[in-house]
Amino acid sequence: MGHSHYDPVIQNRPAWNVGKAVGTKRPLTQKQIWAVRFFLDREGRLRDRALFDLAIDSKLRGCDLVKIKISDLISGEDIRTRAIVTQQKTGRPVQFELTADVRASLLQWLGARRGAVSDFAFPSRVDDGGHLSTRQYARLVDEWVSAIGLRRAEYGTHSLRRTKASMIYKATGNLRAIQILLGHTKIENTVRYLGVDVEDALVLSERIEI
Structure with a gap:
């Protein structure tokens, strides 16, 4: 269920990636x-469906995703079509879109979650007033991918961050757009993050006939 940073045993816990x-x-x-969505809907897990959908659309790092507040997502009584957050790693703002299906799952979750606009959208279950921990988020992702028959070792929280970015790159080949969407400061980071190689470049080039 995650641990509060006030818990003294946390100081002696090994790093999350030990042995992985x-x-x-x-x-x-x-x-x-859609397989993950079907699983979460079947299990009636409103929070997890909203978290999963938001992770895909926002393309945020886990540390930024778990800290999103209700005020970041809503405008009046509606879910925003676009949102903006400041990244913990770079200190720079990044914008993202919220598509119709994602807005619907967020609206359903926030209606059940209630709370003030200043509250975290995904609260901690062990730290009153806190947010879901990155450790618990990683555990949830492990559970989701395992539920649809994928190997945990091959997927993680960054899989969700990379998913839509990879789809956009394959459809457009526009690295600059992906850089902006991911909030990278250098395009070289985007190239490495997407795993762009010579084969990718050749495939894109082959699409253009002169």
Whole structure:
């Protein structure tokens, strides 16, 4: 269920990635996205469906995703079509879109969650007033991908961050747009993050006939 940072045992806990294979995580395919959604809907997990959907659309790092507040997502009584947050890693703002299906799942969750606009959208269950921890978010992602038959070692929170960005890149080849959407300061970081290589460049080039 996650641990409060006030819990003294947390000081002696090993790093989250001890003994785990750490590296580039695969993005999800469209089919896998809908498989996770079907699983979460079947189980009636409103919070998890909203969290999953928001992770895909926002393309945020886990540390930024879990800190989103209700005020970041709503305008009046409606869910925003676009939102903006300041990234913890860079200190720079990044914008993202909220598509219709995602707005619907967020509206359903926030209606059940209630709370003030200043509250976190995804509250902690162990720290009153706190937000869902990145550790718990990672555990949830492990659970989601396992539920649809994927290997945990190959997928993680960055899979959700990379998913839509990878789809946009494959559709457009526009690295600058992806850089902006991911909030990267350098385009070289975007190239590495997407795993762009010579084969990708050749495929894009082959689409253009002169």
